[in-house]
Amino acid sequence: MTEPILSIRNAVKRYGSLHALDHVDLDVAAGEFLTLLGPSGSGKTTLLSAIAGFVDLDDGRITLHASDITKAPPERREFGMVFQGYALFPTMTVRDNVAFPLKVRKRAASEIADRTKECLDLVQMGGFADRMPHQLSGGQQQRVALARAMSFKPQVLLLDEPLSALDKKLRADLQWELKSLHSQLGVTFIYVTHDQEEALSMSDRIVILKDGCIQQQGAPGDLYNRPRTTFVADFLGKSNFIDADITGRHSDILHCVAKGAAFDVQTDNVDEIGNKARLALRPERLRINKPGVELLAAKVSQVSYLGERCQVIVKHEGLGDLLVSCATWQTGIKPAPGLEVSIGWDQNACVVLAAD
Template identity: 55%
Template sequence: MAGLQALSLDRVSKQYGAARALDDVSLTVAGGEFLTLLGPSGSGKTTLLMSIAGFVAPTSGHIRLNGQPIEHLPPEKRNFGMVFQGYALFPHLTVARNVAFPLEVRGTPRAEIEKKVKEALGLVQLGAFAERLPRQLSGGQQQRVALARALVFAPHLMLLDEPLSALDRKLRADMQIELKSFHRQIGLTFIYVTHDQDEALSMSDRVAILREGKLLQLGPPSELYERPATRFVAEFLGKSNFLSGRVERRSADGFTFRCNGLSFEHKGIDAPAIDSEVLMALRPERMRVVEGDDRPRNTIEGSIAEFSYLGTAFHLLVDTVAGRLAVTVPTWRHGGPPAIGSRLTVGWDADASIRVEHD
């Protein structure tokens, strides 16, 4: 992706009185990357995006584009494309005029405007809708118009603030695939804000997880899901069970920990000292109901307290001496709806657990 714009943030903070909306955030976005800023409401993700865009001035820190400081530049001088949650289309202007607007305010010659608008609408497959008004379009089509408008002036990078949140569930899922494909096609750097974990996992090259203005963890979706660093990350990015215990024994490839009178094995290279407190995360889909000779290294007995039918799977809540554990089992492996109160044994392999830090 040579020649694409790389962005770096160096210890960026934003203070509003005593409140710290951003707290010493540092990260680098590679040229052509799709980076998602993920976190709950109030985590600082939108403040961070608005700081990159130039609408919020950081209290301290530096923002650089290809090594050049830009924090002193106003938004219109940064040449960043933006797509907002509500699309912000002009209702009285046609699709073509909406897309042309950024070029018109830049004083672009009329012939060039017509050429670039046609190209941009072609990219988002809306060439036949050029003379329609926004109210004559579906939500997905309006989102594509907003994308075309953000792309028409050849921005250095794209900033997207929850652009799919107004869409219904099915259209949102379709647009996630379409937007990721679109990103690969044009090759621009995308910085995307969402609070939707599934959206972040399915679309991003890397995900930055924020909480209370702090960057907690940054990495590829698979790394964050399979190796969360803290309890918050494990809980926020998917579902997790948590087992607290103390290390009983260490081995060359892991350790054994004791939890509520039971011993469980963990396979990994992060063995702490004997008698250390540990917090272990366990994804529900890495657990299974023990049947026949299929006995994993770790097992625990319990009774079904609740269950949900998800179509492809049953999501069980099982009461055990180690607490209530969530277990996801494929529907085809279960002989019918589970019976509340029925006894069963659940288990997991030694490499299924993840050691995480307390928040």
Template identity: 65%
Template sequence: MTDVILSIRDAVKRYGETHALDRVDLDVAEGEFLTLLGPSGSGKTTLLTAVAGFTQLTAGTVSMRGTDITSLPPEKRGFGMVFQGYALFPTMTVAQNVGFPLKVRGKSKAEIAARVAECLDLVQMGRFADRMPQQLSGGQQQRVALARALSFHPPVLLLDEPLSALDKKLRADLQWELKALHEKLGVTFIYVTHDQEEALSMSDRIVILEGGRIQQEGAPEALYDAPRTDFVANFLGKSNFLDVTVAGHVPGGAACDLAGHPIEIASPAPPPVGAAARVALRPERIALGPEGGEGVPGRIAQVSYLGERAQLIVDTERLGPLLVSRPTWKAAIHPDAGLPVTLRWERDACVFLEAR
């Protein structure tokens, strides 16, 4: 990791008997796009507001570049914030909203005008400077909120589900814009979302929380390809879970018994011989072949057409129902409900999970 700008150590937040945060340790690198991802109630927003200073920790510390800021009020921390609800001043124009943080910092009118114009151009809102917030769409208001948060050159930008109130297409467009803006400015972003695709597409690193604890953290592709637990495997994307017995070790993995089917699973550190283990198998890593081929026989029970992909539920006698995801363009097999098929996958398709 490059230079650390923020450090959270042993962070605890209790509400009565409920632990919103439970001994969280986290470092944030200078210039990083870090996403806090988790379901409702996982602690991600509590952690963000503790960094911002709006939530006081029950125990633990928050430090910035080595200086303890745990007791510092929000206005003294100098962080920019963008909320889901925009929080624009309704009686101020777009330009006045963006310039407000500079005005309270005592900047001159000339400085404010120049910086407002620069920030509005950054978010493609320069021509709307004289509009009132109520004259803007939701996406435009969020762009103004982003410009305001960046106007005073904050070292860290905190974003609390800023796109969740927008429709799907606009969210996708603004995801690209936010990522490009981060790359251009180099400001540290800490982003909260419950949307897995959003986290995967935008982040340098994802921290997955559940029950107030960090379950796993890492680069998006590392988390997706190598989840450690059932929760991570099924929250970040979808997974099938299979129970196997390790029959022996082979170069680069293990020979396993899967409900009577011998399979090999690639792993740098497989469980010991004789161990019962659980593995995750992503739906898109399962190949669909005609009936009678080598593999696991099954029958398509349900088909959901999703445009570029189809999601299938395939009933198998020994493994139960399996979720399969296949491209629809020039598919070798047209997946109709009731069709008998054969399922197979490569030895590196499965991932061993930690024992529960």
């Protein structure tokens, strides 16, 4: 990472005996799209609120360009903020809502007019400038809220689950627009969501939190393909978990046995693994085929058709239920409950997990 625009060190926030933030360290690069991801109660909104200045830390410090802003009030931090509930002023027009931050900062009337128009055009709301918020759809209100947050050219834009109140298709459309705006503006985005697909599709880097602690952080592909713990593998996407005994190892190959099923696993940390290992196996990395074609015999329990993909639960005598995700286009077999099948996977399909 280049020199960070924002740094959080040893951030602690307690509510009684509960640690909402438990000694969090985080750097944010200039121009980065960083997403804070985690389940309810993980600390992601508390961390965003501490960055914004709405929550006072019990310990730790926050710096912006190496200047300490830990005790600075929100208005001194000059961060843009977009909320889940839009937070538009109901008695102001769209134009006046976007212009408000500039008027508070006592900018010249000509600058206010020009910048307001520019921001509304950026979010494709230029034709709605004279409407009131109640005359807009949820998606339109969120666009206006985004324009208002950008109007005074903040260095950092904080977004607290801004799309969660919208329907699925509109959310998908606005995800593309947000990502495009980020590319155009070059502003640092810090984004909070509990939606894994949203985080994977939009972010340069994802920070996964649980119980006020950072569990893992990295590029979306790195986190998805190389989760470190059961929590990360289970929270970010879906995984099958296999507890295996290691019966031998050769170079980067582990020879594994789990409930009578023998298979090999290729891993780059073979020397750090003891005699047992927990493995994560993504559903799309399993193959399902006719009996005898793949390594293990199984039987189809349930089938869920999802259009482009089919989710299949198969039962193996020793391993139990395993979730398989396969394309529905030109599949080798048509899964149906009760069907005898075989399943298999490549040696490098499994990820060896560390203890949570």
